[in-house]
Amino acid sequence: MGSPRLSGWGRVSEPGRELLGEDLEALTRGAALSRGLGRSYGDSSLPAAATDRVIGTRLANRILSFDEATGVLRAEAGLSLAELNRALLSRGWFTPVTPGTKFVTLGGMVASDVHGKNHHREGCFGAHVRSLRLRLASDDIVVASPERDPDLFYGSIGGMGLLGHILEVEVQLHRAACPWIWMESERVHDITEFMAALDRAAASWPMTMGWIDCLSEGPALGRGISMVGRWATPDEAGQRALPGERTATLPFDLPNWALNRLSARVFNEVYFHRHPRTRQCQVVSPDTFFYPLDAVLEWNRAYGSRGFTQYQCVLPRAAGAAAVREFMSRLARLGCASPLCVIKDCGPEGRGTLSFPLEGTSIAVDMAVTPDIQRIVDDLNEFVIAAQGRIYLTKDRFTRAEHFSAMEPRLPAFMAARDRWDPERRLRSAQSRRLFGDRP
Amino acid sequence: MKAVILGGTSGMGRALVQRLSERGDQLFLLGRDPEQLARSAADARARHPRSLEVGHAACDLERPEQFASALDAAEGGLQGFDTVIVSAGVFATQEQLEADVALAQQLVTVNYAHTLIFCEHARKRLLARGGGTLVVFSSVAGDRGRKPVAIYGSSKAGLSAYLEALDHKFFAQGLTVIDVKPGFVKTSMTAGLRPPPFAGEPDGVAKDVIRAIEGQRPVVYTPAVWALVMFIIRRLPRFVMRRIGF
Numbered sequence: 001m002g003s004p005r006l007s008g009w010g011r012v013s014e015p016g017r018e019l020l021g022e023d024l025e026a027l028t029r030g031a032a033l034s035r036g037l038g039r040s041y042g043d044s045s046l047p048a049a050a051t052d053r054v055i056g057t058r059l060a061n062r063i064l065s066f067d068e069a070t071g072v073l074r075a076e077a078g079l080s081l082a083e084l085n086r087a088l089l090s091r092g093w094f095t096p097v098t099p100g101t102k103f104v105t106l107g108g109m110v111a112s113d114v115h116g117k118n119h120h121r122e123g124c125f126g127a128h129v130r131s132l133r134l135r136l137a138s139d140d141i142v143v144a145s146p147e148r149d150p151d152l153f154y155g156s157i158g159g160m161g162l163l164g165h166i167l168e169v170e171v172q173l174h175r176a177a178c179p180w181i182w183m184e185s186e187r188v189h190d191i192t193e194f195m196a197a198l199d200r201a202a203a204s205w206p207m208t209m210g211w212i213d214c215l216s217e218g219p220a221l222g223r224g225i226s227m228v229g230r231w232a233t234p235d236e237a238g239q240r241a242l243p244g245e246r247t248a249t250l251p252f253d254l255p256n257w258a259l260n261r262l263s264a265r266v267f268n269e270v271y272f273h274r275h276p277r278t279r280q281c282q283v284v285s286p287d288t289f290f291y292p293l294d295a296v297l298e299w300n301r302a303y304g305s306r307g308f309t310q311y312q313c314v315l316p317r318a319a320g321a322a323a324v325r326e327f328m329s330r331l332a333r334l335g336c337a338s339p340l341c342v343i344k345d346c347g348p349e350g351r352g353t354l355s356f357p358l359e360g361t362s363i364a365v366d367m368a369v370t371p372d373i374q375r376i377v378d379d380l381n382e383f384v385i386a387a388q389g390r391i392y393l394t395k396d397r398f399t400r401a402e403h404f405s406a407m408e409p410r411l412p413a414f415m416a417a418r419d420r421w422d423p424e425r426r427l428r429s430a431q432s433r434r435l436f437g438d439r440p
Numbered sequence: 441m442k443a444v445i446l447g448g449t450s451g452m453g454r455a456l457v458q459r460l461s462e463r464g465d466q467l468f469l470l471g472r473d474p475e476q477l478a479r480s481a482a483d484a485r486a487r488h489p490r491s492l493e494v495g496h497a498a499c500d501l502e503r504p505e506q507f508a509s510a511l512d513a514a515e516g517g518l519q520g521f522d523t524v525i526v527s528a529g530v531f532a533t534q535e536q537l538e539a540d541v542a543l544a545q546q547l548v549t550v551n552y553a554h555t556l557i558f559c560e561h562a563r564k565r566l567l568a569r570g571g572g573t574l575v576v577f578s579s580v581a582g583d584r585g586r587k588p589v590a591i592y593g594s595s596k597a598g599l600s601a602y603l604e605a606l607d608h609k610f611f612a613q614g615l616t617v618i619d620v621k622p623g624f625v626k627t628s629m630t631a632g633l634r635p636p637p638f639a640g641e642p643d644g645v646a647k648d649v650i651r652a653i654e655g656q657r658p659v660v661y662t663p664a665v666w667a668l669v670m671f672i673i674r675r676l677p678r679f680v681m682r683r684i685g686f
Contacts, residue, residue, distance in 0.1 A: 020626060020627075020631050021631055022450050022451075023628070059451075059627065061458075062479055062482070063487060064482055064483070065482060068491060083458070087486070090489070
């Protein structure tokens with residue numbers, strides 16, 4: 001065994017190790033970074049230097065208070081969404097915003113300011129956070145809120161854990177009168193139709209998203225399946241109980257060649273045609289609707305030992321459907337073979353200083369780490385900069401510092417908050433080293 | 441179920457408290473640190489389907505004189521209990537224990553002698569009510585004398601022998617004794633150590649323990665693969681054990 005390494009969900013590692021513990025107050029003193037369940041794809045949760053103290057928060061998972069009358073929850077930062085759903089969904093409460101996996105912690109959801117299928121209605125997770133208890137770089141502990149130290153509060157929302165270690169989160173949960181989802185889905189035959197379908201759906205559905213066959217070209221460019229949903233009514237769902245925890249685990253790495261252009265093409269073809277021609281309406285569990293990939297634990301091993309990344313960007317509405325079409329044809333041309341490509345229309349930008357979404361269309365696509373990956377990411381980034389869009393730090397591993405600052409007009413405001421709260425840059429990650437020039 | 445838990449504020453005990461509470465069981469927490477007890481009691485209450493109040497009382501495994509009064513408090517809080525769970529214990533590496541005799545004495549006293557005394561108090565109360573369930577965390581380290589856990593393992597071996605005998609002696613009187621043998625589990629107790637293959641998570645252990653309570657199984661290895669690992673280790677000849685570092 002060599003020296004220990006740490007990796008994110010994309011399995012590209014950096015030297016370092018995480019220190020797990022329940023007492024975040026004690027552990028975060030003098031630490032460089034906190035990480036939750038390590039679900040960010042790239043290097044957001046990895047140390048800038050092998051000797052940096054990186055705290056794993058997932059054992060600090062207690063609910064500190066929950067008011068069943070108002071739905072306000074306060075909990076330690078390591079509480080996972082999986083646990084929260086387990087404890088509260090059957091009692092009629094759900095997170096206001098959920099990402100595509102439940103294996104994330106509250107602290108991670110704040111640091112990434114996660115968004116979900118309801119972004120066009122509810123914005124990001126951070127919009128529902130009432131206060132944060134933070135350990136600052138100075139080692140002081142403070143409670144930040146929109147009223148108290150707003151630059152610290154909003155800087156921490158989507159701030160990748162760089163302004164303070166998140167110790168506790170207070171968030172407003174939503175009522176889910178019935179714990180089932182009414183879902184409708186249909187085939188969509190090209191990207192123009194897709195954009196129109198998402199647009200139409202946003203007006204009447206609280207949750208929308210789509211899967212795109214990103215290997216389709218020509219007239220079928222951007223074909224896929226659009227999905228919409230809302231909480232079901234008790235009449236629709238009937239009296240059935242939620243299914244128990246059932247998961248499979250991918251027990252080993254698939255070989256690096258397993259996911260290639262051909263196998264991805266076959267997968268996409270089957271996935272597209274498996275969906276009936278007509279619009280489908282069904283009642284499904286929240287796990288099926290929100291977290292289809294969580295059914296297979298460690299699915300990230302499907303990309304093999306080389307690891308993978310996700311390219312997620314948002315193109316502003318002003319850039320129009322033409323920009324989305326051009327982006328999709330670039331993806332197809334670059335030959336990024338992946339069965340996983342997701343499209344979602346985003347609502348207005350939130351208040352998190354570096355929060356990802358802006359009004360427009362978000363596209364996320366998984367890519368294996370091949371020798372070409374840097375060139376592919378550079379190419380896509382140049383397009384995104386020209387379209388005045390931006391990328392999602394939580395997924396990123398390969399963006400160049402100059403590209404990021406070109407696409408992020410809010411970066412100076414974030415750096416000003418860092419200057420105020422952490423002038424010595426004690427809080428840092430491999431990502432902040434790469435993108436913000438923190439010392440190694 | 442009405443359960444008293446000693447050691448439910450951290451590690452595997454915490455995960456067990458969380459899952460039991462979510463199931464709707466009625467709990468009473470015993471532990472050393474009042475602040476941690478209060479936080480865990482709030483957590484258990486928030487997770488309970490009917491937001492049941494969770495009581496707690498101080499009980500330190502290093503202080504056997506507290507055991508009776510702590511169990512009295514639990515009996516008062518729960519109006520009688522049918523299950524007692526002991527997940528508290530001390531861990532130190534073999535190097536630390538060899539270097540520090542006082543630490544070794546403390547560890548074997550807490551893990552073996554005091555835990556046994558606590559169980560004596562608990563099983564008498566359970567038997568007085570016609571039986572119940574006693575769940576105690578020992579360790580796979582007690583299954584065989586092994587180099588890296590010579591002292592810690594022996595404290596757990598003694599505990600396991602006692603638990604087995606309790607089962608033999610009182611099973612007919614309605615007492616179910618469950619010996620939980622965790623393998624390596626990623627908790628703050630093992631935070632400094634490098635996890636071996638098949639390292640478990642506290643929540644997985646909690647699920648296994650609940651299944652064992654439901655099935656009234658007297659011994660539970662968790663993660664389950666450790667049953668196989670220890671089956672083999674117990675059968676290795678001495679000359680092999682002398683050579684390997686496991």
